[in-house]
Amino acid sequence: MTFSVWLAFAAASVVMGLIPGPGVAAIVGYALGSGRKTALASVAGMTVGNAIAMTLSLVGVGALLAASALAFSALKWIGALYLIVLGLYTFFKTSRATSAELKIDAISPRTAFLGNVAVGVFHPKTIIFYVTFVPHFIDANGSYPLQAAVLTVTFCLIVAGTDAGYALAASAARSLLSRSDVAVWTKRASGGVLVAAGVATAAAKT
Template sequence: MTIESGIALFIATAIFASIPGPGVSALVAQSLTRGFKTGAGFAAGLACGDLCYLLTALFGMGWVASQIGPWFALLKWAGAAYLVYLGVKAWMAKPPSEQNTASVSEPHTGRSFLAGLCVTLGNPKVIVFYCGFLPGFLHMPELTTTDIAMVVAIIIPTVFTVLATYAWLAAKGREAMRSTRTWKILNRTAGSIMIGAGAAIAAE
């Protein structure tokens, strides 16, 4: 992996992690009702779940690429199509329903972490996302241990930082995070970028 591709991976990860999907919706709901500490624990669980699927995708894709050679392009196109599909869904997504923001007893941070982990592990589409996302930054047939370490070092801290930011904003600016207008802008901006990324990967 080159410095340029590493920077591109960081930027793309930050954008994609910002897409308000089911995990972010649950995170916002947790932070709205129970505060930042609970939200941060939930975010850590989400990021840990991403790590599990990311490693599965990296090792699995490297093996698949080495076995099927040039036919790997078909898998890449399928992944690109899935990114476009996610982008369209982001455009159509609705904001989270308003939650009662009255004081609620704050659960143990460990339980919040496990809840976030279960949310991600219960969404196997995450691994499909990484299968479509990674070929744009890595030459999968020549995947090395160093490449894997660099990808993990870039993606997971970035994902957690973005999610923790959501938690902080939800805890501090409850009305803004519930704003339909704000949610729609985030969805459509990120959705447009994801559709463009899918098209770029397919055309590469």
């Protein structure tokens, strides 16, 4: 793999990272509902999930998933139901409360991290993207494991950067809406965003 090929892949990764999808929606939801620390934890979880999904794709699991409608549906609904349940819980749990009470009800960084690991791993559309797109940047005459590792690290770091940008921007917006009479609606909005991310995942098709 030449430097120009790697650069083209890096540019494509930037574009992919900037396009909002269920992962970005989940990160924004965590940021609005629980703040910067939880949002950045969810970014870390998404990065780990992306790395696992991309690795599985490049060793051939993605091809099996792309060929199996049942496997695709199973993974799709695992990720979708997690986001929908968490979003509904956040929405209905929220009531008119003090800022301190809202802070206590915030989703923990650990929950956000583990949740987005699951979203990253179990989002089948992303796995299929990896298995169909990434191999085009691999030189058949070079070391496959080495090139696969370089592309995986490149993609995950770039997307982690764009995801962190979304997390910080949404966290900043949340801080502007931190008055007690507005915070409850911000938290409810975060639940709605998580539900929307789940619905988008459920709507994914091969």
